[in-house]
Amino acid sequence: MRLKQAFDGEEGGxxxxxxLAAAINVFAEQGYNAATLREITSAAGVNIAAVNYHFGSKQxxxxxxxxxxxxxxxxxxxxxxDEYEEQAGGRPxxxxxxxxxxxxxxxxxSRERKTGGFALVRLIIQVRALPQPFMNxxxxxxFDPVASRIVxxxxxxxxxxxxxEVFWRYDFALGAMLHVISDAxxxxxxxxxxxxxxxDTDDPARITDELIxxxxxxxxxxxxxxxxxxAGEERDAANTRAVT
Amino acid sequence: MRLKQAFDGEEGGxxxxxxLAAAINVFAEQGYNAATLREITSAAGVNIAAVNYHFGSKQxxxxxxxxxxxxxxxxxxxxxxDEYEEQAGGRPxxxxxxxxxxxxxxxxxSRERKTGGFALVRLIIQVRALPQPFMNxxxxxxFDPVASRIVxxxxxxxxxxxxxEVFWRYDFALGAMLHVISDAxxxxxxxxxxxxxxxDTDDPARITDELIxxxxxxxxxxxxxxxxxxAGEERDAANTRAVT
DNA sequence: GTCTATAACACGATAGAC
DNA sequence: GTCTATCGTGTTATAGAC
Numbered sequence: 001m002r003l004k005q006a007f008d009g010e011e012g013g014x015x016x017x018x019x020l021a022a023a024i025n026v027f028a029e030q031g032y033n034a035a036t037l038r039e040i041t042s043a044a045g046v047n048i049a050a051v052n053y054h055f056g057s058k059q060x061x062x063x064x065x066x067x068x069x070x071x072x073x074x075x076x077x078x079x080x081x082d083e084y085e086e087q088a089g090g091r092p093x094x095x096x097x098x099x100x101x102x103x104x105x106x107x108x109x110s111r112e113r114k115t116g117g118f119a120l121v122r123l124i125i126q127v128r129a130l131p132q133p134f135m136n137x138x139x140x141x142x143f144d145p146v147a148s149r150i151v152x153x154x155x156x157x158x159x160x161x162x163x164x165e166v167f168w169r170y171d172f173a174l175g176a177m178l179h180v181i182s183d184a185x186x187x188x189x190x191x192x193x194x195x196x197x198x199x200d201t202d203d204p205a206r207i208t209d210e211l212i213x214x215x216x217x218x219x220x221x222x223x224x225x226x227x228x229x230x231a232g233e234e235r236d237a238a239n240t241r242a243v244t
Numbered sequence: 245m246r247l248k249q250a251f252d253g254e255e256g257g258x259x260x261x262x263x264l265a266a267a268i269n270v271f272a273e274q275g276y277n278a279a280t281l282r283e284i285t286s287a288a289g290v291n292i293a294a295v296n297y298h299f300g301s302k303q304x305x306x307x308x309x310x311x312x313x314x315x316x317x318x319x320x321x322x323x324x325x326d327e328y329e330e331q332a333g334g335r336p337x338x339x340x341x342x343x344x345x346x347x348x349x350x351x352x353x354s355r356e357r358k359t360g361g362f363a364l365v366r367l368i369i370q371v372r373a374l375p376q377p378f379m380n381x382x383x384x385x386x387f388d389p390v391a392s393r394i395v396x397x398x399x400x401x402x403x404x405x406x407x408x409e410v411f412w413r414y415d416f417a418l419g420a421m422l423h424v425i426s427d428a429x430x431x432x433x434x435x436x437x438x439x440x441x442x443x444d445t446d447d448p449a450r451i452t453d454e455l456i457x458x459x460x461x462x463x464x465x466x467x468x469x470x471x472x473x474x475a476g477e478e479r480d481a482a483n484t485r486a487v488t
Numbered sequence: 489g490t491c492t493a494t495a496a497c498a499c500g501a502t503a504g505a506c
Numbered sequence: 507g508t509c510t511a512t513c514g515t516g517t518t519a520t521a522g523a524c
Binding site for chain 3 (some may be wrong): 036037038049051052057058220
């Protein structure tokens with residue numbers, strides 16, 4: 001029953017566990033293509049043949065890595081949504097709650113190198129940069145349920161937007177989050193450098209704070225059907241507030 | 245004088261030109277690591293040894309590709325900023341103008357496969373997903389000047405934000421743009437699929453429109469020092485407007 | 489400038505002993 | 507379950523003829 005266990009990894013003994021842990025780091029660090037099974041097995045301290053025995057192939061190992069990393073984050077997101085919805089008792093959630101459930105689990109995890117949250121973000125970006133057909137199923141399976149829940153919640157809390165507009169803005173929000181999180185990586189840190197050190201991309205609370213403030217305002221902005229007259233009024237009002 | 249020409253490519257004859265054009269496509273399609281010089285030279289219809297003769301190495305070829313793709317986009321961005329600032333005659337630019345200069349060149353170019361704009365976005369995301377030290381210099385050289393101009397303009401137009409907050413929001417805006425643009429790639433298209441076809445990620449005018457509306461609202465949102473009382477008022481006002 | 493031929497090495501996967 | 511040894515194939519880079 002090897003295939004049944006292929007996505008887990010807690011099961012299957014020490015060798016399999018060490019292999020998965022090493023694969024997380026090497027895939028995240030080198031990318032799927034550049035990562036070699038020799039480097040992974042060497043880092044895990046196991047024989048090179050163990051990958052094929054325990055996982056079947058390099059692709060299957062990659063899928064197991066992704067599954068392992070994404071599952072706890074998305075489970076936590078859904079759990080937070082459940083809690084907030086129970087508190088709300090039928091009323092729409094606040095935007096802050098929805099975005100907190102979406103962002104906080106992955107932002108905080110991403111700053112803890114030990115637990116592999118750092119690796120998850122790198123792998124998500126890698127899959128977006130070089131879409132690989134064999135990853136599509138894992139990606140959908142892991143992220144689609146959360147996306148649906150979030151978008152539905154956003155629609156309830158943003159009645160001035162069409163469902164299409166909510167989808168666009170959900171995607172913008174996700175992009176902003178992934179971008180800023182991935183920027184803290186060793187070898188990149190463009191925001192930290194560009195800002196002359198002003199922006200500390202290692203502080204997850206600060207990132208979440210700035211991110212939610214920006215996205216909440218962006219979500220609340222007028223939709224396409226709001227007239228330009230109204231948008232103009234809001235703009236003037238905002239400028240007046242800012243200056244005074 | 246090979247090195248002097250290494251970043252250009254218009255110069256240097258037909259073989260070099262064809263090589264660079266093929267390299268743009270193959271690097272974008274396969275990623276730097278997975279792309280092989282055999283595939284590039286084969287697509288260009290030139291001999292495999294030509295890469296080393298004309299560019300010196302695979303890394304140098306990649307740098308030349310990036311240089312060639314990024315330069316026209318950033319030159320156009322700076323040209324737009326110049327025009328808008330001349331029109332404004334010393335007054336701060338509108339947010340719409342600043343973001344138009346930042347987004348429009350790359351969003352529109354990215355939907356034209358022929359001219360390689362599609363390739364530029366993929367390569368930017370690839371470099372972010374797998375930072376490679378030999379790319380840092382090209383990246384800074386190409387993008388830092390634009391980033392500085394944009395952030396300075398934003399600071400003038402957003403007096404209610406600190407410079408640090410402007411940097412954060414600039415990064416969020418960039419991430420939202422790159423994410424949504426990269427999503428239209430063959431093999432990904434998650435937004436299109438998740439939204440049940442509602443969001444057409446192939447329409448650059450629509451993308452720019454939605455993007456600028458979202459980002460403008462996000463930028464105008466209250467900063468960290470704005471009291472929660474004030475933020476609460478704005479939120480209530482927004483909700484009231486939305487419901488009525 | 490462009491070619492062929494090849495050096496020197498790394499890869500994923502597997503067969504088969506233990 | 508874990509090992510060694512190896513197959514077949516791929517890579518970048520270069521040497522040297524034309």
